Amino acid sequence: MGEECDKVTAWxxxxxxxxxxxVRRWMARRWGHAVDIEDVIQEAYCRLAGLAxxxxxxxxxxxxxxxxxxxxxxxxxxxGIINFTLMTQIEWSVVMDGEPLPDRVVEAGQELERVRGxxxxxxxxxxxxxxxRRVEGLSRRETAERLGVSENDVKNHLVRGLxxxxxxxxxxxxxxxxxxxxxxxxxxxxxxxxxx
Amino acid sequence: MTGAARAGRRNxxxxxxxxDSIEDQAAIWAVEAAHGDMTPGNRADLERWLEADRRxxxxxxxxxxxxxxxxxxxxxAHAARGPVPAGVTPGLASDNDNDRAxxxxxxxxxxxxxxxxAPPASRFLRRWGRRIAAGGGALAAxxxxxxxxxxxxxxxxxxxxxxxxxxxxxxxxxxxxxxLGPDARIEVALSDGVRSITLLNGAAxxxxxxxxxxxxxxxxxxxxxxxxxxxxxxxxxGDTGGTVKVMEGSVLVWPRDERxxxxxxxxxxxxxxxxxxxxxxxxxxxxxxxxxSPPPDMAxxxxxxxxxxxxxxxxxxxxxxxxxxxxxxxxDVRIIGHYKSNDxxxxxxxxxxxxxxxxxxxxxxxxIRMK
Numbered sequence: 001m002g003e004e005c006d007k008v009t010a011w012x013x014x015x016x017x018x019x020x021x022x023v024r025r026w027m028a029r030r031w032g033h034a035v036d037i038e039d040v041i042q043e044a045y046c047r048l049a050g051l052a053x054x055x056x057x058x059x060x061x062x063x064x065x066x067x068x069x070x071x072x073x074x075x076x077x078x079x080g081i082i083n084f085t086l087m088t089q090i091e092w093s094v095v096m097d098g099e100p101l102p103d104r105v106v107e108a109g110q111e112l113e114r115v116r117g118x119x120x121x122x123x124x125x126x127x128x129x130x131x132x133r134r135v136e137g138l139s140r141r142e143t144a145e146r147l148g149v150s151e152n153d154v155k156n157h158l159v160r161g162l163x164x165x166x167x168x169x170x171x172x173x174x175x176x177x178x179x180x181x182x183x184x185x186x187x188x189x190x191x192x193x194x195x196x
Numbered sequence: 197m198t199g200a201a202r203a204g205r206r207n208x209x210x211x212x213x214x215x216d217s218i219e220d221q222a223a224i225w226a227v228e229a230a231h232g233d234m235t236p237g238n239r240a241d242l243e244r245w246l247e248a249d250r251r252x253x254x255x256x257x258x259x260x261x262x263x264x265x266x267x268x269x270x271x272x273a274h275a276a277r278g279p280v281p282a283g284v285t286p287g288l289a290s291d292n293d294n295d296r297a298x299x300x301x302x303x304x305x306x307x308x309x310x311x312x313x314a315p316p317a318s319r320f321l322r323r324w325g326r327r328i329a330a331g332g333g334a335l336a337a338x339x340x341x342x343x344x345x346x347x348x349x350x351x352x353x354x355x356x357x358x359x360x361x362x363x364x365x366x367x368x369x370x371x372x373x374x375x376l377g378p379d380a381r382i383e384v385a386l387s388d389g390v391r392s393i394t395l396l397n398g399a400a401x402x403x404x405x406x407x408x409x410x411x412x413x414x415x416x417x418x419x420x421x422x423x424x425x426x427x428x429x430x431x432x433x434g435d436t437g438g439t440v441k442v443m444e445g446s447v448l449v450w451p452r453d454e455r456x457x458x459x460x461x462x463x464x465x466x467x468x469x470x471x472x473x474x475x476x477x478x479x480x481x482x483x484x485x486x487x488x489s490p491p492p493d494m495a496x497x498x499x500x501x502x503x504x505x506x507x508x509x510x511x512x513x514x515x516x517x518x519x520x521x522x523x524x525x526x527x528d529v530r531i532i533g534h535y536k537s538n539d540x541x542x543x544x545x546x547x548x549x550x551x552x553x554x555x556x557x558x559x560x561x562x563x564i565r566m567k
Contacts, residue, residue, distance in 0.1 A: 012257065013264035020258075042218070042254030049257040122266060130270040133231065140231060158227040162263050163220055 012048055015060035021169055022061070023068050035072045043071045121168035126161025129154055221245070222255035226263045371405035372412065377431075386410075395438070399431035404445075416440075419469045420455070423447040428461075437470025453498030456514045456537050497537045501530050504547045504564075511540045519544050523566040526551040 020041065027037050044067045057063050125147075132143045144151045225242055232238065246253045364376045369386055376382065380398030385391075391407070395416040404412045404426050413422045414430045416438030421430055426445025433439055440449050442461045450458035451471035461467055499507050505527030508519040519540050521527040529551040535543045541555075544562045548555045553566050 009257070009260050009264060012261040013268065017261050017265045038219070039251060042251045042258060044254070045257040045261070046250060046254030049253070122270075126266075127270055130267050134267050134271050155227050155231055158231060158263070159223050162223045162227060162259060162266065165266055166219060166223065166259070166262050 008049060008051055008054055011054045011060075012045070015054075016045075016048060016064050019061045019064050023064055024169075026065065027068060027072065030069075031072050035075050040068055040071045040075060043075070044068045047071065121165050123157070123161050123164060125157040126164075129157045129161075218249070218251050218255045219259070222252065222259040223263075225256055226259035229260065230263060368405075370407055370410070370412075373403040375401040375403075395430050395432060397432060399429060399439075401427065401429035401443075403427045418452045418471045419449065420451070421447050421449045422458075433468055433470055436472055437468065439466065439468040441466040453496050453534065456497055456510045496534050497543075498534050499531050501532050503527060504529050504531050504551060507531055507543070507547070508564075511535075511537070511543055514538070515540045517541075518561050520561050520563045522563050523553065525566055526553045526564050 023044075024037055024041065027035070027040060031037075031040075044064065047067055048064070051057075054060075128147065129143060132138045132146055133140075138146065140151050140154060144154050147154065225245065228234070228238065229242065234242075246256060364380075366374045366376065366382075368374060368384055368391075370391055372391070374382060374384075374393070377399040380400050381396040382400055383394040383396060385393075387410075389410060391410045391412045393402070393412070393414045395414055400414075402412070402414060404423055411422050413420055415421075416430045416432050417434065417436040419430075419433075419436075419438035419440070421428065421438070421440045423442075423445060426447055427443040428445075428447045429441045429443070431439045440447060440461060442463050442465050444463050446460055446462045448455075448458040448460055449467055449469065451469050459467060497507070497510055505521050505524075508521055508527070512518045514537055517540055526547070529547075531547055531550055533546065535546070540562055544555050544564055547553070548564050551564070551566075553564050556563050556565065
């Protein structure tokens with residue numbers, strides 16, 4: 001992977017990652033157990049990474065939603081799940097929700113909680129490594145020396161931190177899904193508490 | 197042994213192996229690629245892993261993105277704790293680009309505007325405004341993303357936020373800024389012709405970036421408030437109403453379908469409107485009874501069994517091309533319907549059909565005559 005990949009990865013980190021949680025919730029509500037959400041998310045990221053250029057994309061969140069929807073449809077078809085009624089309902093509910101998808105929906109407090117939760121899920125050791133490597137610009141060896149660990153440990157801190165952050169996000173959504181079943185017809189693009 | 201397992205084993209990670217979830221393996225590879233020794237051998241291992249299953253590639257992209265996002269967040273937070281330059285509030289034009297609209301005296305339906313002092317400018321925005329304006333590249337962009345997520349940066353790590361109350365600042369894609377009060381929820385849809393914000397709950401203040409091509413419209417229940425290059429706040433009132441307060445510039449406010457009768461509020465002004473529940477639509481020919489009518493857009497005139505003459509006056513108030521009713525018999529005929537407020541021709545044609553007249557054009561005017 002080279003320069004091009006790096007540019008697109010930067011765009012994905014900045015414009016797509018913040019919406020992953022919302023897309024997961026949307027998928028859980030819309031598709032339920034018909035598809036493996038992890039598979040869909042991974043394939044969606046794969047397709048995004050395959051884009052030659054992202055300059056034309058005005059609404060990254062919307063693009064992410066549509067990509068995930070296309071992936072889910074493809075997966076279902078490929079798996080031979082021929083359930084015409086289910087597919088029709090799902091397609092129809094997308095149409096009913098209308099367009100354009102909101103660029104950004106924010107609820108005071110909830111979004112703050114989510115990002116704060118994410119950052120607090122980042123273990124201290126991992127955060128420290130990132131500070132030394134990226135903020136102070138130390139080399140791998142200098143970082144290891146500063147922390148008094150091996151270079152392998154430096155990488156381990158990062159791996160564990162990254163794994164924890166990504167899992168925390170998925171778990172959060174699984175917990176929320178428990179409360180959110182039965183949201184047919186509700187505008188799924190809205191992020192935030194659902195009032196009873 | 198898979199490449200990821202090898203990499204993991206090298207790193208001394210206890211739990212690596214082919215039984216690891218794809219996500220975990222991808223995390224190992226993402227860190228290896230960003231922080232490890234990517235020798236040709238390692239690269240070949242990575243490629244082999246990526247080729248083995250398409251899901252690996254997707255997971256790898258995701259892991260790289262999350263790693264990058266986490267790193268940028270840490271860097272931004274570090275910058276957030278750094279020295280703060282003397283505060284500069286980002287300047288926004290306070291003149292506005294509204295269409296001309298008739299000034300309407302408040303009548304019994306609406307409360308009289310009250311004088312208000314402008315709220316203090318957000319210390320948060322003053323603190324970071326210059327940093328965002330002056331900063332280049334990744335830092336500014338990341339700050340923008342975090343701001344867009346509505347996170348006051350200093351509070352990410354436990355230090356109390358600089359602003360009082362639970363105010364949250366969101367920068368919209370067009371450069372406008374929304375400040376949300378506690379319990380506020382907004383929905384933002386920016387398209388080519390309009391910037392449309394729906395206030396779902398609570399109250400928010402908007403600093404509107406100038407964009408002549410795209411009016412900025414905030415909807416609260418059934419109350420609309422349009423401006424460009426101004427600062428104003430909108431709060432929900434009940435199910436259908438809203439309170440609009442203007443701090444800078446001026447704002448057009450109207451309920452539901454009555455944009456032609458909008459009130460222009462200026463700085464220091466407040467108005468509260470509550471149009472109440474909308475009347476139930478009758479089932480149209482071939483229409484489904486009980487189907488909710490689509491939400492009114494801001495450029496419609498709604499005629500509820502009014503004489504054509506009265507309707508024509510409403511069109512003439514907002515269009516430079518005037519409608520002239522040549523025969524009183526036409527003016528007396530009542531008409532029902534929703535019409536685009538900026539299309540007097542469409543209305544005139546409909547009125548002609550209903551009243552048994554016809555349309556002709558003279559002197560740049562639209563004239564409706566009896567046959």
